[in-house]
Amino acid sequence: MRIVVVGAGIIGAALADRLAARSQDEVVVVEEDAPGAGTSGTSYAWVNANDPADPAYHRLRTAAMSTWRELAAGFGDPAWYREAGNTTWAVTEDAKAELAERVARLGELGYAAELIDIGRLRELEPRVRAPLDALIAHYPDEGYVHGGAVAQALVRRAGDAGAEIVTGHRAVGLNTGGDRVTGVRLDDGRDLDADLTICAAGRHSPALLATAEVALPLVDPSEPGSPAPCLVATTTAAEGVVNGLVHAPGLSARPAPDGGLVLEADDLDAGIDEAASPELMRTVGAELLARARALVPKLRAGVAGVRRCVRPLPVDGYPLIGLQRPGLYTAVTHSGITLGPHLALLIEREIRGEALPELAPHRPDRA
Numbered sequence: 001m002r003i004v005v006v007g008a009g010i011i012g013a014a015l016a017d018r019l020a021a022r023s024q025d026e027v028v029v030v031e032e033d034a035p036g037a038g039t040s041g042t043s044y045a046w047v048n049a050n051d052p053a054d055p056a057y058h059r060l061r062t063a064a065m066s067t068w069r070e071l072a073a074g075f076g077d078p079a080w081y082r083e084a085g086n087t088t089w090a091v092t093e094d095a096k097a098e099l100a101e102r103v104a105r106l107g108e109l110g111y112a113a114e115l116i117d118i119g120r121l122r123e124l125e126p127r128v129r130a131p132l133d134a135l136i137a138h139y140p141d142e143g144y145v146h147g148g149a150v151a152q153a154l155v156r157r158a159g160d161a162g163a164e165i166v167t168g169h170r171a172v173g174l175n176t177g178g179d180r181v182t183g184v185r186l187d188d189g190r191d192l193d194a195d196l197t198i199c200a201a202g203r204h205s206p207a208l209l210a211t212a213e214v215a216l217p218l219v220d221p222s223e224p225g226s227p228a229p230c231l232v233a234t235t236t237a238a239e240g241v242v243n244g245l246v247h248a249p250g251l252s253a254r255p256a257p258d259g260g261l262v263l264e265a266d267d268l269d270a271g272i273d274e275a276a277s278p279e280l281m282r283t284v285g286a287e288l289l290a291r292a293r294a295l296v297p298k299l300r301a302g303v304a305g306v307r308r309c310v311r312p313l314p315v316d317g318y319p320l321i322g323l324q325r326p327g328l329y330t331a332v333t334h335s336g337i338t339l340g341p342h343l344a345l346l347i348e349r350e351i352r353g354e355a356l357p358e359l360a361p362h363r364p365d366r367a
Helices: 008-021 055-072 092-110 118-124 147-160 202-210 278-295 336-350 357-362
Strands: 002-006 026-031 086-090 112-114 137-140 143-145 165-169 171-177 180-186 192-193 196-199 230-237 245-248 251-255 262-264 303-310 318-327 328-332
Touching: 002 008, 002 137, 002 165, 002 180, 008 026, 008 147, 008 328, 008 336, 026 147, 055 336, 055 357, 086 092, 086 118, 086 318, 092 137, 092 171, 112 118, 118 137, 143 147, 147 165, 171 202, 171 245, 180 196, 192 245, 251 278, 262 278, 318 357, 328 336, 336 357
Parallel strands: 002 026, 002 196, 026 165, 086 245, 196 328
Antiparallel strands: 086 137, 112 137, 171 180, 180 192, 230 262, 230 303, 245 251, 251 262, 318 328
């Protein structure tokens, strides 16, 4: 087969890497920018299966965490993957009850989750301060990735294995013959023929699929108040300030690749839509830094950058994976960082003819 993968975020990059290495098929990757330059490179990039609400989906995410370990091992302990653990706490009575229930349910599912005391927190994160009466939880197997670096490494390895990498050009339409998708048209007028086109274009997928009258139920990031956009700030160098992921009330923090911190807070994302002004983004960045300095009293870093991250959010929250028309396979999910390499493994097996029940609940055309 000739396979064209549209998008080189974490899902498209992982697909290209796996397909190029494990088959004699001709693989082409199309990326408008650089690999990982979009959502994958700007997101908080937390690798986890921390939500026990849906046991089947939890199992999928737990399997994905194992796939990350295998992938990283194949690259020889790369700096872009860190299984550094996640620490979180709650301070209100309602939040404490919710956290205690989550830890208990995760434990019942066999997931590494434990309640710890303030002394253990200080061992794990000696520079971080939490209230003495906080209920604290630790998840030792969770981690984070530097999404842009991962995507670049995967695409580079796919190229070394023979994949053709087309960057700097956008797929503006799907070409069709009858009911079948036969490839893509690029913004320079070129047509790339394909026996199978895989749409892994994240937030841009609905626009591309619409050119072949194919719908995808994603939350519209352009609507006022849309939950799809968020804001992520990075700080200047702050080496060793936090060791792993820290989820405090009002702030999430983890190490950045250059020694600074990556900061995010859900409650500050309101209004961070496509019309958000530079002044608003700077204001939110300053607030994130203020919260980080409260979390880590000895932090002396400043804001290095503030970026909007537009997440591809399926309407019901679950992945959109599978054939939508003959010759067209779609792979889009909000949990791309956690699920990307594992979905690539499953998709590669499925397009070779295997029946995979774990993907059955996640078809794009589900009711």
